[in-house]
Amino acid sequence: xxxxxxxxxxxxxxxxxxxxxxxxxxxxxxxxxxxxxxxxxxxxxxxxxxxxxxxxxxxxxxxxxxxxxxxxxxxxxxxxxxxxxxxxxxxxxxxxxxxxxxxxxxxxxxxxxxx
Amino acid sequence: xxxxxxxxxxxxxxxxxxxxxxxxxxxxxxxxxxxxxxxxxxxxxxxxxxxxxxxxxxxxxxxxxxxxxxxxxxxxxxxxxxxxxxxxxxxxxxxxxxxxxxxxxxxxxxxxxxxx
Numbered sequence: 001x002x003x004x005x006x007x008x009x010x011x012x013x014x015x016x017x018x019x020x021x022x023x024x025x026x027x028x029x030x031x032x033x034x035x036x037x038x039x040x041x042x043x044x045x046x047x048x049x050x051x052x053x054x055x056x057x058x059x060x061x062x063x064x065x066x067x068x069x070x071x072x073x074x075x076x077x078x079x080x081x082x083x084x085x086x087x088x089x090x091x092x093x094x095x096x097x098x099x100x101x102x103x104x105x106x107x108x109x110x111x112x113x114x115x
Numbered sequence: 116x117x118x119x120x121x122x123x124x125x126x127x128x129x130x131x132x133x134x135x136x137x138x139x140x141x142x143x144x145x146x147x148x149x150x151x152x153x154x155x156x157x158x159x160x161x162x163x164x165x166x167x168x169x170x171x172x173x174x175x176x177x178x179x180x181x182x183x184x185x186x187x188x189x190x191x192x193x194x195x196x197x198x199x200x201x202x203x204x205x206x207x208x209x210x211x212x213x214x215x216x217x218x219x220x221x222x223x224x225x226x227x228x229x230x231x
Contacts, residue, residue, distance in 0.1 A: 033219075042119075042206060042221035043160075058218070090160060103150060104219060106160035 004107035023091030032074035119222035138207030146212035154204040
């Protein structure tokens with residue numbers, strides 16, 4: 001049981017390049033999330049998904065797109081990377097929204113640098 | 116308006132002593148949950164403890180306890196008998212239950228350093 005995994009762990013992009021971050025979970029969770037973590041700002045929600053085939057915008061969605069074609073996978077795409085997107089990206093998943101104690105479980109993070 | 120406030124950028128504690136990490140929150144939703152996560156230098160986010168707004172007792176998980184003062188809107192994390200491995204960033208987070216989605220809002224974190 002690997003929990004939440006993310007690939008790649010590190011990536012360096014040039015401005016304008018595109019890439020996709022992959023998140024996979026093996027806990028059969030309905031909900032999945034993408035966050036970014038910047039120094040001094042905590043984690044901020046980019047996009048989320050409440051089930052296969054659904055996605056929604058979070059707090060800072062601009063410049064990102066997501067897809068949830070399979071329940072276990074949640075992809076985060078950068079179509080044209082900008083230096084402002086240099087950050088650490090975390091994926092998380094959780095089982096339901098009705099259970100008050102259901103917590104989000106996080107992946108190990110992806111450190112992205114855009115030059 | 117910032118919903119989660121962690122006013123201590125850094126804290127120091129000696130091994131085996133207790134330490135309190137502060138967290139205050141702001142919400143008009145009567146139903147909410149409060150979480151603490153630990154982020155060691157390796158980077159992963161580790162769930163530590165949860166407190167629901169209607170829970171009568173303060174949450175405890177091993178050496179971690181949550182000092183929940185609802186009227187003051189504070190949810191401080193208490194770590195007893197600190198260990199060197201407790202050195203990490205600690206994040207407080209809140210989820211408002213009536214938003215229709217369990218979005219977590221995080222504070223900016225407190226860096227804890229445990230010295231021998």
